[in-house]
Amino acid sequence: MSRHVRKAQFVTDRTNLYEDITRKIIAELEAGSVPWVRPWAAAKAPLALPHNAATRRRYGGINILILLGAAVERGFSGQSWLTFRQALSIGGCVRKGERGTTVVYTDRFVPAEEIKRASTAGDEARAIPFLKRFTVFNTEQCDGLSADASSIAPSSHMVEPQVEALIRATRIDFRIGGDRAFYCPRNDYVQVPALAAYFETINWHRTALHELAHASGHSSRLNRDLSGGYGTKEYAFEEIIAEMSSSFCCASLGIVPTVRHADYIDSWLKVLREDNRAIVRAASQASKVADYLLGFLPDLGVGAPTLVDDHEAT
Structure with a gap:
């Protein structure tokens, strides 16, 4: 051939x-x-x-x-x-x-x-x-x-200490305060409201992992395009990556994943309808983000993917 x-x-x-x-x-x-x-x-x-x-x-x-x-x-x-x-x-x-x-x-x-x-x-x-x-x-x-x-061996750690240890280990500028959660690419820092602002403690950890996923895209880390403004396709694509990677991290740490931004579903659908490769690329990126973040907890025992490759979404 x-x-x-x-x-x-x-x-x-x-x-x-x-x-x-x-x-x-x-x-x-x-x-x-x-x-x-x-x-x-x-x-x-x-x-x-x-x-x-x-x-x-x-x-x-x-x-x-x-x-x-x-x-x-x-x-x-x-x-x-x-x-x-x-x-x-x-x-x-x-x-x-x-x-x-x-x-x-x-x-x-x-x-x-x-x-x-x-x-x-x-x-x-x-x-x-x-x-x-x-x-x-x-x-x-x-x-x-x-x-x-x-079966796969469960973690012997409690969830909260693991997430807090991960935040410290990444050395990402992680600030607590204000009334909204976000990542600021220009100044490279994450901000999440205080724990008291959340109805359940676990939601604070889910939010933290979501914002850390965004921060992983900084040029000094995984170097993704974070230039898209709110309402753009680039912004929606990055949100898909952050949502997926957050859920992957949650599952690995014993936290039940949730959709943090359900109102984004319409914008996600627009991206997927226009490009049939978008979900494959997003999943590949999200997997890399989860591996990157969980890699700061070496005792978690996270292995490399077995049947998938970096070229998957090219």
């Missing part, structure tokens, strides 16, 4: 994937359900992000949303997943007739003919994108697995 044919096939597969995922998430938002919050509102869904039962690594990017949605839709009580071969490798098997869930991995590679061409022409070899789809199964669809294969 030629390089041009492979590239065309990749573009087609990727476009179909974006359209399928975007169409589903738009439908959920239109119905008033937020995909990155809903899973933990269901009685069976545990407070954890999807992880691979064989490698113990957490999934990342759009695969988080795919697997969270599958767990809720199909009534799984766990967030542990593995491939057919991985189930066999750890002594179990997928039950006959079980239907798997598709996750994705994208990257780039340089084929041998391209290396040869570049060498002959004196050019730099060009990498070709590729997309792989993997079928994974929830551990509840398997037999013969050990008890610990479907």
Whole structure:
């Protein structure tokens, strides 16, 4: 198969994937359900992000949303997943007739003919994108697995000290006061009202994580575009990232996620309807933000994504 044919096939597969995922998430938002919050509102869904039962690594990017949605839709009580071969490798098997869930991995590679061409022409070899789809199964669809294969070790810390420790460890200028929560990109500081302003203590922590997510975009950190003013598509896109990453952090820390800005749903829908790649890019960015913030708590044991790659949303 030629390089041009492979590239065309990749573009087609990727476009179909974006359209399928975007169409589903738009439908959920239109119905008033937020995909990155809903899973933990269901009685069976545990407070954890999807992880691979064989490698113990957490999934990342759009695969988080795919697997969270599958767990809720199909009534799984766990967030542990593995491939057919991985189930066999750890002594179990997928039950006959079980239907798997598709996750994705994208990257780039340089084929041998391209290396040869570049060498002959004196050019730099060009990498070709590729997309792989993997079928994974929830551990509840398997037999013969050990008890610990479907579980992930819970944190031994209380929620509040963890969040407070994370705030200190980031060294982000975090100010308490005023009557509203926000991040100021120009002066690089976060401000959140005092704890007494919140009906529940847990809401203060949710808000803090949301604003820290925004702060992660500063040029000295993850360097995202924070120039969009209120009401712009850029602003709405950044809010999607902050909302998602906050929910991912909450789930990892044992905090039930909520939608902090439900009134933004209309602006989110506008962004997603205009660009079928937006949700994939946002999920990828949100996953990076969560990994960045949770990385300040090394004892949390957060692993790197297992089947997703930084090239996922390119």
